[in-house]
Amino acid sequence: MAAAAAAALLGTAVAGCGAGGAGGAGGDGAPAPGVVRTSPIADRLAKLPAAVDGAKVVVGRADAPRTVQVLVDPRCGYCAKFEATGGEALLEPVEGGEVRIEYLLASFLDRDGASGSVKAVNALRASVDAGKFAEYQAAVFASQPEGAFTDELLLRVADRVPGLRGPAFDRAVERGSYAGWVGEAEKAFEATGMRGTPAVLVDGKPVGTKDGSMFDAAAFARTLGAAGIGA
Structure with missing residues (x-):
């Protein structure tokens, strides 16, 4: 999808996957079908704590003084790009207890009739119970297929x-045990008013979208610093 089309869907974003159903998985650097990768x-x-808080998954210390919201859809290729680049800029302040x-x-990308996002979010929710959310999420995005996620692929990533x-x-993945929670998570995303992913909100305001800095670790670290995070 052209960057201009993505910008129209996202409003303030340079590029991303729009909630109208456009975008999808398989962004630049997507692995070949069936390839499983982990994060460097x-x-x-693996050392980051994670817990479910209503329709959200919270990573980091519960008493961290600052909160950053990260909005992603597992099938969004731009989200995979963010996780591998700008997303890493959030790691140090989370490790240091400054941010959760x-x-x-x-x-929302499943509105095209696929079910890969729902399956992936269900598996990500299950990984919280095992204490493996942050590590598994990175591996899921690193292994993002050109099409939809399947149970078999999600288990191989695990x-x-x-x-x-x-x-x-395994049972939670195969039975879709958290389907209800997946629906609540989608509603929570929609309640933010954002029209696409990825998005990062600091104090309720998007950062790194207009200038595209969220797709470059060093640039996004500077963007976060300007918002008083990791400065």
Whole structure:
């Protein structure tokens, strides 16, 4: 999808996946079908606590003084690009206890008739119970297929996250145990008023979208610094 079309859907964004159904997975650098990858910073991500708070997944210390909201859809190729670039700029302030991240996991890209986003968000919710959310989410985005996520692919991605696979997690993935929560997470995303993903909100305001800095780790670190995070 052309950047101009994405900007029209997102309003303030330079590029992204629009809630009208356009965008989809398979952004630049998407792996070949069936390829499973992990994050190069998986060891650091594995140490981050995560907990469910209503329709959100909160990563980092619960008493962190600042909160950043991150809105993503697992099938959005631009979200995968963000997680591999600008998303890493949030890691240090989260590790240091300065920031906690509230993830709003959207599934609007399934409106085209696919079910990959719903399946992926369901699996991500299950990974919280196993204490593996941050590491698994990074692996899910790194392994984003050109089409929809399947249960089989989500389980193979989980194989790359030590300690995640087990009867409870596998059952939740295969049975869609958190389908109700997935629906609530989508409603929470829609309630923000944002029209697409990825989006990062600091004090309720989008950052890094107009200038595209969210797709460059160093540039996004400067953007966050201007908002008083990690400065």
